[in-house]
Amino acid sequence: MNVHCFTDYNPTILEKMIEPFNVPESFDEYQSVFKQEDGASIGLYHDFQVSSVFQPIFSPAHSRVIGYEGLIRGRNRQGDAISPATIFNKPKSLKESLYLDRLSRLLHVSNFSKNYSGQAYLFLNFSPKAILIANEMQLSTFTKDMVEYYGIKPEQVVIEILESAISDDSALIEVVEQYRACGFQIAIDDFGAGESNIDRIWKLSPNIIKLDRSLISNTSNNQRAKRLLPSLVNFIHQIGGLVLLEGIETKEEAMIAVDSDVDLVQGFVFAKPQAKFQESCTDNGLFKYLSATLHNEEAVSSHKQLCWLSAKAGDFSDEVKRATQGSLSPEILNNNDALRWYILDGNGRQIEENYDTKVIGQSSAEASYNPMKFAKNADWSRRPYYRRSMRYPGELQISGPYFSIPDSGFCITFSLAKKSGSETRVYCCDFKWQDNEAGHSHLISGSMGPW
Numbered sequence: 001m002n003v004h005c006f007t008d009y010n011p012t013i014l015e016k017m018i019e020p021f022n023v024p025e026s027f028d029e030y031q032s033v034f035k036q037e038d039g040a041s042i043g044l045y046h047d048f049q050v051s052s053v054f055q056p057i058f059s060p061a062h063s064r065v066i067g068y069e070g071l072i073r074g075r076n077r078q079g080d081a082i083s084p085a086t087i088f089n090k091p092k093s094l095k096e097s098l099y100l101d102r103l104s105r106l107l108h109v110s111n112f113s114k115n116y117s118g119q120a121y122l123f124l125n126f127s128p129k130a131i132l133i134a135n136e137m138q139l140s141t142f143t144k145d146m147v148e149y150y151g152i153k154p155e156q157v158v159i160e161i162l163e164s165a166i167s168d169d170s171a172l173i174e175v176v177e178q179y180r181a182c183g184f185q186i187a188i189d190d191f192g193a194g195e196s197n198i199d200r201i202w203k204l205s206p207n208i209i210k211l212d213r214s215l216i217s218n219t220s221n222n223q224r225a226k227r228l229l230p231s232l233v234n235f236i237h238q239i240g241g242l243v244l245l246e247g248i249e250t251k252e253e254a255m256i257a258v259d260s261d262v263d264l265v266q267g268f269v270f271a272k273p274q275a276k277f278q279e280s281c282t283d284n285g286l287f288k289y290l291s292a293t294l295h296n297e298e299a300v301s302s303h304k305q306l307c308w309l310s311a312k313a314g315d316f317s318d319e320v321k322r323a324t325q326g327s328l329s330p331e332i333l334n335n336n337d338a339l340r341w342y343i344l345d346g347n348g349r350q351i352e353e354n355y356d357t358k359v360i361g362q363s364s365a366e367a368s369y370n371p372m373k374f375a376k377n378a379d380w381s382r383r384p385y386y387r388r389s390m391r392y393p394g395e396l397q398i399s400g401p402y403f404s405i406p407d408s409g410f411c412i413t414f415s416l417a418k419k420s421g422s423e424t425r426v427y428c429c430d431f432k433w434q435d436n437e438a439g440h441s442h443l444i445s446g447s448m449g450p451w
Helices: 027-031 084-088 094-115 128-136 141-149 169-181 198-204 213-217 223-238 251-259 286-322 364-368 384-391
Strands: 034-037 040-045 048-059 064-075 121-126 157-161 185-191 208-211 242-245 338-344 402-404 409-420 423-432
Touching: 027 094, 027 141, 040 094, 048 094, 064 084, 064 094, 084 094, 094 121, 094 128, 094 141, 121 128, 121 185, 128 169, 141 157, 157 169, 169 185, 169 198, 185 198, 213 223, 213 251, 223 242, 223 251, 251 286, 286 338, 286 409, 286 423, 384 409, 384 423
Parallel strands: 064 121, 121 157, 157 185, 185 208, 208 242
Antiparallel strands: 034 040, 040 048, 048 064, 338 423, 402 409, 409 423
């Protein structure tokens, strides 16, 4: 390909490089800086040739491509590759930024419409500067007219917005609502990096939230980050958004992403950006490998978890049987994993102080001063283990792992509702929970039946 031949372009483009920089109003003017090579459109911007590549976005559940992100690649007059950052740092004014932003999107849409006939979304990045100036110039219909000009429905296009780079909330919300009204899907890009604002997620209600690569790269050597990721995914699901995790580069990261229940994945381990539309993973068996590996790990973890839970449930059940008239013996506290015993009344109020034990690894200073450990009359009626115990009296209940207030760590709770005369008592025992000892933190609340 003759990458450094600039004579095929319409010379009127040279006029566009002179200040004041005018933003063309017609698609024909933009296409005057296009030429065709190998069935693809290539554009000219200053002394750079710019072209499109498309990186596939996969659904792990479907094991197939559901979209492509359009990305710019460039070369100089000598044919040497230049970085996208070099290209996008070239504009000297807001209007020129808008021109370049639109030129790149026009290039992606043109190549997508000509060379892809399947069912997939087209993801388009929008420059924050371009978003603001387009809002001021009231030119929000440009993108809608552009995609329809090329025979693409707005519903097929996902607009990616880097919200952390825009400080003007009202302008950002206005632009998002304009694009949504045109039928476009909205994605927030690089969430979790820089100054991402959770409050804006509520206000913008995006269809998709793209999690920054830093969130997955930290999970390989940081247990807290690994535990946070599924919670963050669940949070986004609760507010009605799909989760796309980008920048996945290894099989280990891919496994963590899939295990965290993300909806969409993107990264070099699946497929690299290229001019051709790649419809399968670079490793065709990757999704089967991930599924099989996760199933095997879950089977091993579940067996280990069941053995651990059964032993603790037996200890707990034996102690409840010894309980009479609401009093307990401290024998179970000899168990290294037991943290505390406590009894709730039928309304979820704690009757007495905890039958406590020192938390392993806790210093004497921490053990001697902890106001949160005094829990008599505390109201635990909103805790799932209490609600389940009252719903299924006589059946031993097990909670999922949760953050323990007195210990500032994770625990699980065994609970059992029993009649004490005419009143109901809910007997509870918290056990220390550690991922590396008892398996994954995916244990959910449930009943272990009559014990």
